[in-house]
Amino acid sequence: MAAHFRIASDNARVGLPEVSLGVIPGYGGTQRLPQLIGKGRAMEMIMTAGMIDAATAHSYGLVNHVVTSEELIPTCEKIAGKIMKNSPVAIGAAIDAVNAGYVDGINGYQTEIDCFGASFGTDDFKEGTTAFLEKRKAQF
Template sequence: MDYNNILVNQNDGITTITINRPTKLNALNKETIAELHSAFAKANEDTTTKVIIITGTGEKAFVAGADISEFADFSVDQGAELARKGQEDLFDFVENLNTPVIAAVNGFALGGGLELAMAAHFRIASDNARMGLPEVSLGVIPGYGGTQRLPQLVGKGRAMEMIMTAGMIDANTALSYGLVNHVVTQEELIPLAEKIAGKIMRNSSVAIAEGIKAINAGFKNGVDGFKAEIDAFGTCFGTEDFKEGTTAFLEKRKANFPGK
């Protein structure tokens, strides 16, 4: 499928989705969000895709925020609908995919850009990355899950400070906060993402999907994460991957997971 705002490349089990609006610093508009939803859905449904990497084109920005010109004149109801639809179509959607999603954050990840990175299952960053949620400087708050995911990742106090000050943190601060897992040079960013993806792909994709589900359950209101883990653990026992994994272990050989 041809896209106007993103590039999609599939190679050796990895689908790389690159937001490609360099003149707008890869800012998210409605069309880009729709295209991202489509690309993530297709990659998740593709049984040959084992890991998804999301990144931005160029050296300046992962995603520098949302396209403010699209909603500057919205009403209260329109603003609420913008947030609801965006969360449903992209941010919550990405978080709950069965396929692992790695955000490779190159340059600025601000507003909706940081929210997209936080929706991924984990993040790595280039050493020139800058991250923040500057929405209060525009008279609004983060609306794509930022007020929920940021405190989960960095703690309530740090999230409060970042959101209230509308300031940016650098890559090493993000690393110390636990917001990103690794910091490398710009040149090393995608190779590192692919290296980590390679390690993930050695394991059972079915078990990984159940692990994502169980981990996410622990962060949802009204959901017993321990019960979700028990159910997911039990589900694994009925899979071909479990049979292959345990048999390979007992036979002292490398497992060849069928992904079923």
């Protein structure tokens, strides 16, 4: 749940069974799950210690993609390849801006404004816009 996004094979089962052991989910489980799937669904999963299948996890928004076991690694590599074609500086700033919206006391919009403005002074911005104008792929 701490990953930026998640991909599951169609035979995956996920859950937080800790209450069946007399303990609560730790390492952010009680905080991240409600943020990802909503409080009601998270409370039910946590309190029942129930497991859900990959299709349900997808419908809840817990995973972004469900693929066969054979497609799992190639799908991950394909997505990673798409990400790697983009500006690492911009990706980092986008991650910071999105995450800021989930921190109490932080104005995510202000973080976005700050990161957006800072992007214009980077070498990646210069390369990206130059490549666009030259009708070529950027080399970050």
